[in-house]
Amino acid sequence: DESLDKKLSTTTCVFLQNVDSANIVKCKFSNSRLCLASCGCNILIVEGCQFMESSVGLHIPQTSCIYDLKVNDSTFESCFDGILCEGIAEKIVISNSVFVDVLNS
Numbered sequence: 335d336e337s338l339d340k341k342l343s344t345t346t347c348v349f350l351q352n353v354d355s356a357n358i359v360k361c362k363f364s365n366s367r368l369c370l371a372s373c374g375c376n377i378l379i380v381e382g383c384q385f386m387e388s389s390v391g392l393h394i395p396q397t398s399c400i401y402d403l404k405v406n407d408s409t410f411e412s413c414f415d416g417i418l419c420e421g422i423a424e425k426i427v428i429s430n431s432v433f434v435d436v437l438n439s
């Protein structure tokens with residue numbers, strides 16, 4: 335459906351900007367361009383989340399710096415990019431997570 339394709343090409347579920355610390359726990363994101371985007375977040379913890387049928391599951395933009403990114407017990411399914419970190423990251427830990435039908439991760 336063309337209207338659905340147009341909608342998905344512009345949507346962002348959650349955009350965090352200039353947040354010191356964020357915990358995203360047991361959330362489900364689907365059918366969007368960006369599920370979770372973080373710009374200027376020092377500490378980001380993602381735990382028990384599902385990212386489905388979207389362009390990008392978790393995005394750290396090129397102009398962003400993150401000190402600590404932890405992804406635990408999460409699922410990335412049918413995404414173009416599971417985790418896309420284009421910015422500067424001091425530490426990234428990905429554990430017990432599953433990537434299914436993901437083009438890039």
